Amino acid sequence: MTRTARAGAVLGALALLQAIAAPAAAQSLLDRLRQAANVARTLLPISTEKEVAIGRGIAATIAGRFPVSTDEALTRYVNLVGLTVASQQPRGDITYHFAVLETPTVNAYAAPGGYIFVTRGALGLMHSEAELAGVLAHEVGHVNQKHVINQIRKSDTMREVKSQLDIQGGTLDKLVGTGSDALFTGLSRGDEMEADSLGLEYASSAGYDPGGLAAFIGRLDQHAGEGPVSEFFATHPKPDERVERLHAIAEREHLGGGVTLAERYRLNVK
């Protein structure tokens, strides 16, 4: 065998290993290939149109659990901050919408298609616009990376979906249920960490103090054990770990400066 052929064989083997990524030595190659084919079949892409349809249903469910604020001035302010961070790396195929939920529960939610919510309880714990920007940017990160949609794609319901046309009626409702459950019970640790990184990037890129998200998460830690933050703690990775990681990213990426806008926040969020 020539050197080139040997190198080609090695590359081919590497590519095959990469594709299969077999963790269980006992499992036969055929089983692994069959499983990979099943996963590929199950992970049918979801079009933007269907993503928005699913997102609308999940947003309606969120708005059904907690009433959406009718405070127009506050909604306008939250939308302005949200659009400021969303515009840093916008998805060209969706429009972002932001709203406040009237509940003392401390949390924020991102439904697919760009429907983003922050609770009154969370706003009450924030000290500045940079903190709000950090939280909304984190949620924009979830939307941009399609974290909830990817959970839905792995669901049992999607095994029955053969094309985009099947995503309607009862199937659509089931997918909305899967997405709503994922949002309220918590996304994976990896998804949360990725949204943290993106949130930091978007907020900092917009000109905000990159420490906003970390400051808010760190403050939540001081309220651990209190009722309104219990759901947040049950659905997100440990705050101290997230804060430490956010600081490390900011240091590594040389992120610094930026505005905090505490006074503007105080004037707009009463």
Place this chain on the structure above:
Amino acid sequence: MTRARGLARLLPALVALGLAPGAAVAQRAQWTDVVYVPGRWTGGRIAPGPDSLALVMRVDYFAAAPRWRAEMRRTTDGQTMGAAQILMGNGQSAVVVTQLGTTPLDQHALGRDTLVRALVVFDQSGQLKGPENGRITERSAGGKVLRVVFRRAVRNPSFDTALLDPGNRAGGRTLLASGIAAVGDQRSASVVATAGARGVDRVKTPGGEVPVTPDTMAVVRMERFTIGSVALEEFLRAGGLGAYAAPPDSSGRHP
């Protein structure tokens, strides 16, 4: 087989794995100029006003030298931004792109627009000028302020360089279709019309299943709540955000 020929045969595999040095794409650059002229918007016109600036245009630039693309949005009333006009170029050769095709800038009405001409400026090496952050004040020979440009570069541009090609079928579409320019000025009615999920009446939470009553009207209200791009621009300017943010400090740290 020579070593050179062997490497040549290996190259496709290396490219597929993203390991070949030649697989690197041209350096992307993306920046935004927000352009103001002296004066103040009053009743749809710019009236002279000392110490005030009126927003007239926002330009989003995308470049991978020598190719570049500029998406210009103008306001003619100080309230809303119009649809984007797209310029593309390869070095100093520029064309205006429409849904129907391209026209050389020199043969298009935009080519006689002083504001447009002022925004398509090249450096000594023939590359489009940019993207240093900061405030740029352009003055006439007599020292009078003509324009003030607030410039902000994107740190990690991720746009598709295929859209720098005027021949690309999608080239006539704006890159920032519904990201920022259309946040309030253009809603996607087709998407809203086809969305049909009602929501679900029970959800799992960390504390167990809870009943909910889906509120579709709240979602409709969210969709109808619009923020115009001019209002967003004013918000950014008041807060020193976006293009109005302070440039990197002397240590090179970016805000």
